[in-house]
Amino acid sequence: MSERLLDIRGLSVSFDTPQGTVRALRDVNLHVNRGEILGLVGESGSGKSVTMLSCLGLLARNGRIDSGSILFEGQELSAAGLSSRAELRTHENMLRGIRGNRIGMIFQDPMTYMNPVLSIGTQLTEGLVAHGKCSRQEAWQKGTELLRKVGISNPERRMRQYPYEFSGGQRQRMIIAAALACEPQLLIADEPTTALDVTVQAQILDLIRGLARENGTAVILITHDLGVVASLCDRITVLYGGKVCETGTSDEIFYETKHPYTEGLLQSVARRDSTGGGSARGTLVSIPGSPPDLLRIRDGCPFAARCEAAMKICRDYVPAVTDFGPQHTAACWLYCKERAGELVAAQDRERGEQND
Numbered sequence: 001m002s003e004r005l006l007d008i009r010g011l012s013v014s015f016d017t018p019q020g021t022v023r024a025l026r027d028v029n030l031h032v033n034r035g036e037i038l039g040l041v042g043e044s045g046s047g048k049s050v051t052m053l054s055c056l057g058l059l060a061r062n063g064r065i066d067s068g069s070i071l072f073e074g075q076e077l078s079a080a081g082l083s084s085r086a087e088l089r090t091h092e093n094m095l096r097g098i099r100g101n102r103i104g105m106i107f108q109d110p111m112t113y114m115n116p117v118l119s120i121g122t123q124l125t126e127g128l129v130a131h132g133k134c135s136r137q138e139a140w141q142k143g144t145e146l147l148r149k150v151g152i153s154n155p156e157r158r159m160r161q162y163p164y165e166f167s168g169g170q171r172q173r174m175i176i177a178a179a180l181a182c183e184p185q186l187l188i189a190d191e192p193t194t195a196l197d198v199t200v201q202a203q204i205l206d207l208i209r210g211l212a213r214e215n216g217t218a219v220i221l222i223t224h225d226l227g228v229v230a231s232l233c234d235r236i237t238v239l240y241g242g243k244v245c246e247t248g249t250s251d252e253i254f255y256e257t258k259h260p261y262t263e264g265l266l267q268s269v270a271r272r273d274s275t276g277g278g279s280a281r282g283t284l285v286s287i288p289g290s291p292p293d294l295l296r297i298r299d300g301c302p303f304a305a306r307c308e309a310a311m312k313i314c315r316d317y318v319p320a321v322t323d324f325g326p327q328h329t330a331a332c333w334l335y336c337k338e339r340a341g342e343l344v345a346a347q348d349r350e351r352g353e354q355n356d
């Protein structure tokens with residue numbers, strides 16, 4: 001059995017808008033191993049959520065996977081290349097069987113995903129019953145146990161209550177309980193603590209870590225805040241402008257940073273202490289300039305317009321990826337200067353010939 005639970009290769013996604021085509025992801029490669037916690041980090045618009053929505057087949061109607069492969073336990077989740085209605089219907093049915101069952105989801109705002117007129121018990125158990133995991137009565141018992149597990153007191157009574165009767169932190173705990181109900185192999189948590197106050201944030205992150213470790217569940221934690229992932233994640237992948245900038249273990253990202261954008265992000269948070277414990281929180285540093293316009297993005301490095309180290313080659317050529325260790329890579333021309341020099345010389349020659 002492969003160690004890789006989810007393996008995304010060369011994923012490119014775009015959206016058709018009245019203004020033109022938005023290239024949201026370009027050639028994204030990332031993976032998460034069984035039982036591992038991966039942090040997916042980047043600013044708003046970097047492509048974090050689009051990556052995960054692509055995996056779940058939940059892109060907006062104007063979105064499409066242009067190319068690439070998304071293997072989940074060896075099963076292809078990408079619909080790229082499927083064209084006939086029958087193929088697409090079969091594919092969607094397969095995804096429906098995976099969503100909420102083998103892949104659980106936790107979103108930022110629980111109220112968006114909870115039905116205000118259904119009791120918590122009904123919402124917690126419907127996935128178990130719909131996926132044929134157990135009878136309604138067994139599901140109710142399991143739901144009660146799950147509420148207890150995520151720290152909701154008096155779960156028997158709470159199962160019969162409605163979402164408005166719970167605080168924001170309790171609702172997020174219930175979403176975690178619902179996501180774990182079917183015992184998924186992978187849990188995707190998209191900014192799960194952004195709407196919560198700092199104390200509750202820490203509790204929810206601890207809860208996710210504890211449950212994931214206990215059940216051997218892999219987790220992808222999507223966040224714009226490196227401080228959040230500091231003490232929680234085994235590995236971190238940093239996205240910018242729809243491309244992966246850097247990926248590595250938490251220690252590599254925090255202490256052996258290679259990519260200028262990751263460095264910029266790190267300047268916004270105090271680094272982990274040397275014992276690896278606790279993370280300090282902070283806001284994103286104001287890196288001069290704005291994120292790239294994905295309607296007009298070119299093939300070079302997406303960070304070129306804001307990077308103090310940018311060179312001539314950075315605007316024209318996709319940065320080469322350099323390996324710094326078995327798990328540590330960065331896409332930046334700073335580490336391939338020889339190759340960069342050859343490309344620029346060839347480009348200059350070509351322009352010279354055209355001018356002659």
Ligand code: SF4
Pocket residue numbers: 259260261301302303304305307308309310311314319331332333334
């Ligand atoms: Fe900066 Fe160039 Fe590296 Fe991009 S490739 S991060 S522009 S040095």
